[in-house]
Amino acid sequence: MTELLWLLLPVAAASGWWAARRAGEHQSSATARSAGYFKGLNLLIEDQPDQAIEVFTRMADVDRDTAEIHLALGNLFRRRGEVDRAIHIHSSLIARPRLASSQRRRAMLELGEDYLRAGLFDRAEALFRELLDQPAHTQTALARLIHIFQQEKEWRQAIAYSDRLERISGEYRGRQIAHFCCELAEEALARSEDADARSWLSDALTRDPGCTRANLLLGQLAMRAGDYPQAIAAFQAVERQDPGYFPEVIAPLSECYRILGRLDEWSAHLRQIQRQQHGGRVTDALADWLLRYEGEDAALQFLEGELREHPTLLGLRRLVEIKLERGEGAEYADLHALHCISTQMLNSAARYRCDHCGLIVKSLHWCCPGCQQWAAIKPLPDLVMKTGV
Ligand SMILES: [Zn+2]
Numbered sequence: 086m087t088e089l090l091w092l093l094l095p096v097a098a099a100s101g102w103w104a105a106r107r108a109g110e111h112q113s114s115a116t117a118r119s120a121g122y123f124k125g126l127n128l129l130i131e132d133q134p135d136q137a138i139e140v141f142t143r144m145a146d147v148d149r150d151t152a153e154i155h156l157a158l159g160n161l162f163r164r165r166g167e168v169d170r171a172i173h174i175h176s177s178l179i180a181r182p183r184l185a186s187s188q189r190r191r192a193m194l195e196l197g198e199d200y201l202r203a204g205l206f207d208r209a210e211a212l213f214r215e216l217l218d219q220p221a222h223t224q225t226a227l228a229r230l231i232h233i234f235q236q237e238k239e240w241r242q243a244i245a246y247s248d249r250l251e252r253i254s255g256e257y258r259g260r261q262i263a264h265f266c267c268e269l270a271e272e273a274l275a276r277s278e279d280a281d282a283r284s285w286l287s288d289a290l291t292r293d294p295g296c297t298r299a300n301l302l303l304g305q306l307a308m309r310a311g312d313y314p315q316a317i318a319a320f321q322a323v324e325r326q327d328p329g330y331f332p333e334v335i336a337p338l339s340e341c342y343r344i345l346g347r348l349d350e351w352s353a354h355l356r357q358i359q360r361q362q363h364g365g366r367v368t369d370a371l372a373d374w375l376l377r378y379e380g381e382d383a384a385l386q387f388l389e390g391e392l393r394e395h396p397t398l399l400g401l402r403r404l405v406e407i408k409l410e411r412g413e414g415a416e417y418a419d420l421h422a423l424h425c426i427s428t429q430m431l432n433s434a435a436r437y438r439c440d441h442c443g444l445i446v447k448s449l450h451w452c453c454p455g456c457q458q459w460a461a462i463k464p465l466p467d468l469v470m471k472t473g474v
Contacts, residue, residue: 152178152188156195163199171199190219197229206233224254235452240265240272263293264451264459270302279306297326297333298451298460304337313341331358332366332436332464333449339370348378364466365397372403381407397466398434402427437462 159174175196179189193212200209210233216226227250234243243265251258266289273282283306289299304319320334320341335355342351355371368391375384388404405424435445439462444455446462453461 152181152184152192156188156191159192159195159199163195163202168199168203172196172203175199187221190216190222194222194225197226201229201233206237209233224250227253232457235265238268240268259292260296261459263289263296263299266292267296267298267302267451270299274302274306279310282306295326296460297323297330300326301330301333304334308337308341313345317341317345327463328358328362329463331362332364332466335366335370339374348374352378359391362466363391363395363397365399366464366466368392368395368397368400369403372400372407376407381411398427398431402431436465438465439463 155174155178159171159178162168162174163171175192178184178192179196184192193216197209197212197216200206200212210230213226213229213233216222217230219226227246231243231246231250234240234246244262247258247262247265250256251262266285270282270285270289273279273285282302286299286303286306289296293299300319300322304316304323307313307316307319317338320338323330323334338354339351342348352371352374355367355374359367359371368388372384372388375387385404385407388400388407392400392404402424405420405427409420409424435447437447437449438445439453439455439458441458441461442453442456444453444462445465446454449464450462452459
């Protein structure tokens with residue numbers, strides 16, 4: 086309700102300006118118009134937004150010359166989710182033969198936003214392309230076209246237009262462009278065109294040397310080629326770029342060290358990380374290593390000491406699992422129940438959180454589904470319940 090009121094204040098302001106400008110010529114119609122706006126505002130204040138919108142709509146229909154009012158109303162409808170009405174208002178405005186060119190361009194921009202909201206990307210793209218040569222709207226049109234290319238997975242176009250926007254605005258866009266390169270690399274990987282994928286990943290790291298995703302993919306490429314030392318180098322580069330992504334490289338690093346027979350090195354590395362992070366995933370990985378190579382007692386001793394200082398859900402479940410394996414007499418039924426509960430909790434828990442909007446999700450998205458930021462979603466040190474954050 087308050088939002089609606091603020092949205093319509095420009096409408097009221099436009100009315101005042103319009104009325105003042107033409108006061109000498111059409112005093113009586115301006116007075117009637119002002120009365121209408123105040124009636125509309127009163128309805129808003131009385132929390133009757135639908136009736137208020139009807140009043141404003143009737144007034145806009147009567148006053149064919151008031152383009153500003155139509156623009157404001159169209160935006161209002163779009164914000165309320167009434168996209169068809171917004172499209173109708175903005176299309177009608179553009180169709181007017183005597184509309185000022187600056188207002189026509191603004192109406193085109195708004196109509197493009199309407200089409201975007203309606204998912205009509207082809208129509209939106211055509212409108213934004215028309216606006217590219219208008220200096221006042223070039224940056225906005227480029228940004229919206231980049232958004233469309235992302236939705237349509239037209240990554241080459243997204244890169245080309247991002248480069249253009251970076252040149253015009255002077256604003257660094259390398260982080261985003263690096264992810265477009267990674268998207269192309271993943272497509273090449275899916276086609277088994279490894280050389281092409283490697284080239285895109287090199288491009289990604291040139292654009293953004295901090296791009297962890299590029300090194301993760303380079304590690305996967307190296308593993309696929311059987312070059313495990315190279316894979317280890319790539320995964321360790323991820324750690325250096327952002328230690329928060331270490332949980333993502335635990336499994337592949339463990340695999341590489343195992344194949345190369347360098348398990349002591351892996352164990353030493355895990356212990357070093359565990360002393361710094363104490364997260365559930367690192368604890369679980371170290372317990373797993375101890376269980377495999379040093380036995381149950383070593384794993385239990387480590388977990389009991391670690392969980393006392395740094396309790397984690399993953400660590401707890403691992404502890405219970407080991408005790409269940411041992412089948413510890415009368416405690417068995419209790420342990421089984423505890424294992425079921427912790428597994429259920431873990432199955433519905435989230436592993437990642439967006440640094441930008443706080444969204445928590447179960448799998449890694451490189452582009453946040455909540456705020457559309459790239460590389461903002463990071464692994465959580467331990468799993469958390471989705472309602473817990
Ligand atoms: Zn987000």
